Amino acid sequence: MYISRTLMLGLVLALIAFPVLTDWLTSDFSAWYRPYIVWTLLILFTWWGNRSRQTDEL
Numbered sequence: 001m002y003i004s005r006t007l008m009l010g011l012v013l014a015l016i017a018f019p020v021l022t023d024w025l026t027s028d029f030s031a032w033y034r035p036y037i038v039w040t041l042l043i044l045f046t047w048w049g050n051r052s053r054q055t056d057e058l
Contacts, residue, residue: 006049 014021025034 004049007046010045010049 021038025038
């Protein structure tokens with residue numbers, strides 16, 4: 001199975017930024033929409049990484 005370089009880079013960056021993200025998401029004065037921002041970015045990044053793949057692959 002081919003793993004896209006963009007997705008691999010995103011995973012590495014997520015692992016590096018994980019401590020900062022957890023502090024940002026779980027702070028006492030966090031806004032209610034912060035988790036939605038993270039999930040939206042994750043979905044958009046995944047879509048962008050897979051947009052060039054053929055849909056008829058079996």
